Amino acid sequence: MELLWANEGATAKELALLAADRTGWNKNTTYTVIKKLVAKGAIERSEPNFVCRSLITREEVGRDEARKVLRSFFGGSVKMLFSSFMADGTLSAEETDELRKLIDEHGRKKR
Structure with a gap:
């Protein structure tokens, strides 16, 4: 592709x-x-x-592949996925802040 x-x-x-x-x-x-x-x-x-x-975008393929990894390696748990990144120091402080903002925005949209 x-x-x-x-x-x-x-x-x-x-x-x-x-x-x-x-x-x-x-x-x-x-x-x-x-x-x-x-x-x-x-x-x-x-x-x-x-x-x-x-007929499909790179973003669509990326989302599908991310879902497969999430199901295959983390039992479908987004929490477990992020915990694994935090446990080994993969996430920088800047990335952590960006993720917090995304989660907060998502939470506001869900209400």
């Missing part, structure tokens, strides 16, 4: 060439990935020349 987002509207052939340069994939591998992404509704491929366009 990163390749497509950076080259929105590229043809499947162009994406295959870019993927070969970037990852060493042969064109059939790229075409298979494109076909699977079309089937999942992540991209559309249109004629002529099999022009590819993304």
Whole structure:
């Protein structure tokens, strides 16, 4: 998807060439990935020349992946996720303050 987002509207052939340069994939591998992404509704491929366009944003993918990590490693608990970051010192004081502000804003919106 990163390749497509950076080259929105590229043809499947162009994406295959870019993927070969970037990852060493042969064109059939790229075409298979494109076909699977079309089937999942992540991209559309249109004629002529099999022009590819993304149907999902990087932000949507990020949210979906974050939810998967949350479920897989933290039992769906946001509290456990943040506790793990605080326990090992990953969060800076600035990030902690920013998170407090986000949580406060979210709380006000929920009321």
